[in-house]
Amino acid sequence: MAAKTSQERLDQTIKFIKREGPHGRKKADWDVVIEALEDWYGNVGAQADRPVVSGLMSFDQDKTGKRNSKSDRHYIRAAILLRCVFRHPINPRPFKAIADEERRRTNSARSIFENALSDIYDSAASMPLHGQKVIDELLRDPQTFMQANVLVPMCGNQGGQHWFSFNKSTEKWKIDVQQLQPAGRASLQAFVVPPTLFSEVGGDGSLVGSRSDDSPACKVMLTTQFTGCSFCFSINGQSLVAAHVDPGGGVGRDSTTTGEEVRTAMVKHTKFRNHNGGVFKVYGRRALSTDGFGYGRNRDSSGRTGSKQMVIVGLWRDGAWQLWSQQLFMDNATVVQRIDNLPGFNSA
Secondary structure, eight states: OOOOOHHHHHHHHHHHHHHHOOTTSOHHHHHHHHHHHHHHHHOGGGTTHHHHHHHHHOOSSOOTTOOSSHHHHHHHHHHHHHHHHTSOSSSOOOHHHHHHHHHHOOSOHHHHHHHHHHHHHHHHHHSHHHHHHHHHHHHHOHHHHHHHSEEEEEOTTOOEEEEEEEEEETTEEEEEEESSOOTTSOOEEEEEEOEEEGGGTOSSSOOOOEEGGGOTTOOEEEEOOBSSOEEEEEEETTEEEEEEEEOSOBTTBOOSOOHHHHHHHHHTOOSOTTOOSSOOEEEEEESSTTSSSEEESSOOTTSOOOEEEEEEEEEEETTEEEEEEEEEETTSOEEEEEOTTOTTOSOO
16 A cells, blocks of 8 residues: 555544544634644645654654554544644744654553643644734724733833733733744734832832833733732823832732832822823722722722732724723623723823
8 A cells, every 4th residue: 555645644634633523622722723723734834844744643664653543543643743733833842752752652542632632722822823813803802802811911021112922821811022023923012011119119200101102113012910010101192101010019029018009109190200291190909999090909899809910901093092901800700991091080
């Protein structure tokens, strides 16, 4: 019997994977995997990889891990293909190392396939094809997207213009931020507002913010998560100035200042030193739902328990900056709202 060509082996294995179906996973997740797999199969950028991966799926020369059953061999080939296609793009493992690992496994061939399928869902969702759709959805309809998807910005302490990409991780979307455009991910530029320690701000109006005018190519603003910090901002026309003020606690640090105290202190500021002429506003940790504008550790007016974390994302939409918050509550409720234009929010 003639040996299969590289393309025939890939064709048969992809058809096998489609016939097997999601094995208990959500259809939406399964559709993302198949879409990403087909994109890899037809992508010019993967042209050199396809025959390499196909060769590693063959048992014609290397008999390691060869099973007696034809269906079992299909499962092993499918596991190798999935893990190779959806390997992590940053410092990726060699294809041969991946294939050898799958071949050496001694559990049932079906379970090897199912384990591979389970492990690669997040990676498939993070691939460029779907990753670009995620970015587009955020820009097009932030209310719906942020209500349905928990965001975890990984911004660090470096401000300025960066590249960001979405990385699916256990039912959450991590927003990876780095200075260089990432390979193997859909990405977009954003200006990052770094955290500023409250002890370095003072009460004399010395707050300096990050300005969108310094990163005119960016249509997205990102900053790290809020667990007690205050977000200070002013918008004037097409200009956004913002600061993320940290009470000073956290890993390796002690602070006697609470988030509520920081918000109260920041409200006394009237503008940034590098202001843009817009109204200075503060959205921070509140002791009570009646304490101005912000998020609360105690019960809010809706009766939900306090929020355990908050994310703020700035988006350039319809010719102006919009600021959107996502609050995760202790009872696992998610509340999304646009905060820059809240009724009555005309001052700090």
